[in-house]
Amino acid sequence: GKLGRQKYDEGAAKALTSTLRNLGFEEDRGASCVVECAGSFKLQHDTGKNLKTVVVFPKITAGTGGADGGVAGVASLSLAG
Numbered sequence: 001g002k003l004g005r006q007k008y009d010e011g012a013a014k015a016l017t018s019t020l021r022n023l024g025f026e027e028d029r030g031a032s033c034v035v036e037c038a039g040s041f042k043l044q045h046d047t048g049k050n051l052k053t054v055v056v057f058p059k060i061t062a063g064t065g066g067a068d069g070g071v072a073g074v075a076s077l078s079l080a081g
Contacts, residue, residue: 013043013052013054016054017041017043017054020041020054020056024039024059025039025040025041025056025059026039026040026041027040027041027042027043028040028041028042029042029043030042031055031057033057035060037057038057038058038059038060039057039058039059040057041054041055041056041057042054042055043055
């Protein structure tokens with residue numbers, strides 16, 4: 001909880017989100033684990049546990065697919081570098 005957060009500098013979240021923005025990520029408070037949210041991040045505050053979390057949804061790129069037994073309707077996906 002709060003005692004755990006005290007281990008980090010007060011500016012840690014600001015430094016992290018600033019770096020994410022510089023890398024082309026966009027803040028999206030309603031982001032979830034769907035392809036459309038790739039390349040975004042959101043801040044969460046669990047008031048019950050008094051924890052603050054930054055959730056990052058990585059950028060992904062669609063591949064050409066292949067006969068590797070992937071998920072039907074989804075070409076291969078890989079993390080963008």
